[in-house]
Amino acid sequence: MSAAGAALTAPSARRRFLILTALRWLPVGLVIPVAVLLPLDRGLSLAQVGLAAALQGLVVLALELPTGGLADTLGRRTVLLLASAVGVGAMALYLAADSLAMFAAVFALQGVFRALDSGPLEAWYVDAALGADPRAAIDRGLSAHSAVLGVAIAAGALAGGGLVAWAPLAGLEALATPVAAALVLQVAGLGAIAALMVEPRRASGPRAAWRAAVGTPRAIADGIGLLRRNRVLLALVAVELSWGFGMVAFEQLTPVRLLEILGDPDAAAAVVGPASSAAWLASAAGATLVPLLAGRLGFARFAALTRLLQAVTVVGIGLFGGVVGVVTAYLACYVVHGAANPAHMTLLHRQVDGARRATVVSLNSMAAQPAGALGAVALTALADAASVGVAVCLGAVVLVLAAPLYLPAWRQERAERRARVASPGRDGGQADTAARPVGRPGPGTAGSEVQGA
Numbered sequence: 001m002s003a004a005g006a007a008l009t010a011p012s013a014r015r016r017f018l019i020l021t022a023l024r025w026l027p028v029g030l031v032i033p034v035a036v037l038l039p040l041d042r043g044l045s046l047a048q049v050g051l052a053a054a055l056q057g058l059v060v061l062a063l064e065l066p067t068g069g070l071a072d073t074l075g076r077r078t079v080l081l082l083a084s085a086v087g088v089g090a091m092a093l094y095l096a097a098d099s100l101a102m103f104a105a106v107f108a109l110q111g112v113f114r115a116l117d118s119g120p121l122e123a124w125y126v127d128a129a130l131g132a133d134p135r136a137a138i139d140r141g142l143s144a145h146s147a148v149l150g151v152a153i154a155a156g157a158l159a160g161g162g163l164v165a166w167a168p169l170a171g172l173e174a175l176a177t178p179v180a181a182a183l184v185l186q187v188a189g190l191g192a193i194a195a196l197m198v199e200p201r202r203a204s205g206p207r208a209a210w211r212a213a214v215g216t217p218r219a220i221a222d223g224i225g226l227l228r229r230n231r232v233l234l235a236l237v238a239v240e241l242s243w244g245f246g247m248v249a250f251e252q253l254t255p256v257r258l259l260e261i262l263g264d265p266d267a268a269a270a271v272v273g274p275a276s277s278a279a280w281l282a283s284a285a286g287a288t289l290v291p292l293l294a295g296r297l298g299f300a301r302f303a304a305l306t307r308l309l310q311a312v313t314v315v316g317i318g319l320f321g322g323v324v325g326v327v328t329a330y331l332a333c334y335v336v337h338g339a340a341n342p343a344h345m346t347l348l349h350r351q352v353d354g355a356r357r358a359t360v361v362s363l364n365s366m367a368a369q370p371a372g373a374l375g376a377v378a379l380t381a382l383a384d385a386a387s388v389g390v391a392v393c394l395g396a397v398v399l400v401l402a403a404p405l406y407l408p409a410w411r412q413e414r415a416e417r418r419a420r421v422a423s424p425g426r427d428g429g430q431a432d433t434a435a436r437p438v439g440r441p442g443p444g445t446a447g448s449e450v451q452g453a
Contacts, residue, residue, distance in 0.1 A: 010136040013128035016196045022152040023189035027182035029156020033273040036255050037265050038175045042098050050380030052103045057373030059111025064366035067115045076120035077197040083116030084190040091183040119361035143290045143342040150284030150338050154277040161273010232408045233351040237367045242402035244368030248375035249395025250333050257388045275327045279334035286338030294343050300410035304403040306340035311399040318392030347409050
């Protein structure tokens with residue numbers, strides 16, 4: 001199918017979405033085992049790594065909304081191509097970085113990449129699927145997305161750990177070989193976006209670029225306006241503040257926890273690789289449970305439960321003794337992690353229409369960035385000053401704070417269920433709420449909207 005814009009069916013949009021998801025996250029998986037260990041091996045302290053990593057969150061915070069608005073005006077494919085090009089540059093610099101200044105530049109570029117990348121692909125899929133079939137089950141597509149993401153990261157992490165153990169490239173230290181492989185895959189991902197992502201033809205040239213630039217602030221203002229008008233959407237986005245901070249505890253500090261136990265960076269990386277692989281497979285398994293369990297419990301109730309369960313597993317990472325205990329808690333954490341995100345994103349997409357979808361997804365992601373930056377600085381500093389276990393447990397406490405923020409969405413779901421029972425003839429008892437636009441609030445919502453994650 002040509003990139004000129006032949007119409008996609010909902011299944012073909014889903015297939016392309018999943019292929020591009022896999023290529024997006026395979027490089028991430030490759031780098032996970034060495035993301036913290038490589039800077040440490042090249043002379044940085046743990047606190048310096050935290051400070052450099054915080055730059056990524058700050059850059060994303062500054063650019064998230066403008067890039068989300070740009071994706072809604074200029075086009076999702078164009079913005080993703082630009083994002084992928086920046087990602088290639090960031091990974092190339094990461095391969096060569098050997099000082100605090102260079103690693104800070106790496107994380108700043110990754111922040112630009114993340115800001116550009118956040119939202120356009122998912123927004124493209126939802127709009128393409130609903131454009132082909134207004135009743136397409138996007139919750140299933142988003143769950144499959146999380147499952148593919150998990151498998152891709154798992155495969156990458158397993159390969160990354162294997163590359164560290166194998167060290168096949170002469171003249172390149174073992175911890176840097178996964179970064180070299182990730183660079184090659186990111187170049188492949190750039191080509192796949194160009195080949196597979198089909199979008200309706202938009203005007204091009206300087207005049208079109210100017211119109212997109214002028215329209216971006218309006219898209220941003222519309223997205224922010226939604227938060228003011230929609231209590232459910234506001235609460236969902238606020239979830240990201242808790243999750244962004246708490247994710248540092250298990251994403252960045254688990255390798256350090258294993259290093260603390262094993263005492264050797266290469267040995268820790270060799271464990272983190274298979275453990276990360278297994279964890280993301282567990283995440284994929286958790287994602288497959290969402291349509292079944294969330295459909296029975298309700299998405300809001302299910303999402304709140306996952307936040308509580310995840311906090312319990314993170315406490316295990318911080319307190320269990322020995323490699324087996326930490327890895328077991330880590331795996332359990334990712335089962336819950338895989339289930340939490342598609343449930344949250346389904347709730348989020350119910351609150352917005354296509355014209356503002358990328359902007360709202362960017363708003364959701366943006367909320368996590370300052371919290372993640374604060375977590376990276378605070379938890380790594382606490383790990384240095386006290387212990388890694390104490391820092392991880394603090395992250396778990398913050399994760400718990402997300403659960404009550406699903407209450408507005410739960411009340412909305414309950415009102416909609418009551419309305420369907422009262423008038424079953426309208427849609428045969430089936431609710432097509434997977435992507436209800438903000439402009440058409442469901443029964444009992446009074447136009448309010450909230451959530452994030």
